[in-house]
Amino acid sequence: MTEQAPPLVRVRGLEKRFGDYRALAGIDLDIARGERLVVCGPSGSGKSTLAYCLNGLEPHDAGRILFDGMPLDEELGTAHQLRRSIGMVFQSFNLFPHLSVLENCTLAPRLVLRLSEQEAHRRAMENLERVGIADQATKRPDRLSGGQQQRVAIARALCMRPRLMLFDEPTSALDPEMVKEVLDVMIELAQSGMTMVCITHEMGFARAAADRIVFMDEGRIIHQAPPETFFGDQQEPRIRRFLADITTG
């Protein structure tokens, strides 16, 4: 019974074009409940597009995405419904600058989940506590450092109690000294059993927290393996080149 549990996300033949450019050229991917997936690959390989398609922010052109058995499709009107169960953390944080940290976290729970003000407030403080930033709750986002802003963004997504968290290069826009504080939060989240898809070049994080590493190039998944195999005896020349490139910076 438990072995037969369907995956949380099932992707089949996913394609996405921007004009003539094929950003995704047929992706097949299953993500199990509680699985921590790291997606990497050279820039332009379609990683971010995959994340944007997985929660329907970008409508796909062909193929299917099933989220917990439900088709996720803008045209069927299900994307909007399912998006509230999928948290997303962006490269450039995208906090709402006109709202305080706390209001950033309570906005969607109140409007979308229709939580009471007290309940939304309680949930927000709980998650801000979790990412270690509760003491900044009344500040505006632009008063915080990049690392703090990204942690708020993670807390904001968690306030929706998502069943899947997407991270789109969450540390790429950060100064080096702030990367760790964000990765620490992500590792803690991974250990708590959250299903996660992380697009990242942080191979330290991949080693520490990932169940599986997916390597993409030119809109396709060309290799996937658990970290020990992925980093161990890597035969694929493109991946070896990629790993060499990111370690030399």
Added chain:
Amino acid sequence: MPATFPPPAHGRPPTLPNPPDRAGPPRVERTLVQRNLAWARANLFAGPWNTLLTLLVVLLLLWTVPALLDWAVLDATMAPADIALCMERGGACWAMLQDTWRMILFGPYPPAEHWRPALAVSLFASLVVASLVPALWARAGGRRLLLAVWPPALLVLVALMHGGVAGLAVVETRLWGGLPLTVILASVGIAFAFLLSLALALGRQSSMPVVRIVCIAYIELMRGVPLITLLLMASILLPLTLPPDVTIHPYLRAQLAFILFFAAYMAEAVRGGLQAIPKGQYAAAKAMGLSYWQSMTRVILPQVLRMIIPSMVNIFISAFKDTSLVIVISMLDLLGTAKAATSNPDWWGLFIEPFTFISAIYLVVCSAMSWYSRLLERRYGTAGAHD
């Protein structure tokens, strides 16, 4: 992100102890003079061109100010006086304003009832001022209070102006004029044009081609014609195109023309703001599960409106002044009543005084708007500047 350090415990660096009995007035006066001299050197005489410009301005002032003073004060005539005495003395004939100011302010409204429009305008002005206090808007209680007060207040205003209730004599709308008419045209016009402009700006960005094309066509059409032609069309053409038994009140026709015209201008200001919002804000709102309207009203538009305060207030100010164009369709707004005062046989031939009077009113209102705009910019200006 720069670290902010707390200021030193002592606000100013330690100074030599200053015996209080020595720090008398002469010393303060000297530093004041010195400071002014330094200011003058830096701002008025900082180089040959600057000095020349300063001297030119001083000459201009010497030339104009005494003449203005002669006209407005020294040679001016106050009541009791008639036109003959005014002409003889040659200065401003304030006696005329003392005689006609009520007529200029309230137009053909029955003089015995002038207290009603006066009270209505004061009430409206105080409500507007109260509603513009940011501290009131910041609290949910304040917002509820304002929303609860406005609808009954508007009813009271209409009751005051129109009468027919509580023993007030009925005053038909064709007798409304002067300041109340200007205030109604401007405030109703600005309020509805603003709402319409939000819809137009969002429509112009819509993914639905029909909506987008209609909005673009509307905006370009309205911006492409002079306001005067719109007013004339609304007052002459519109009645001709309607069936004979349908009549629209002349005020409503003018009001409609204003709303339609200024909505187009405001829509372009809003569009500029919408384009300045980073794509990530839309994506984040959508990713959180917010619907289109929720993301617009709670995430995008609040940032847009903060950003476009200066250009919006600019349009508000020109809208307020442009209500005076209703004079071309014979409506007696503030400019209309001032012009009517110039044809008063008792004061035949005097133009400057009534126009000075209403100019002062326009100037006060417009300055207040621009002062408030700067206040809002200081309060909200920095938010939204960052990604």
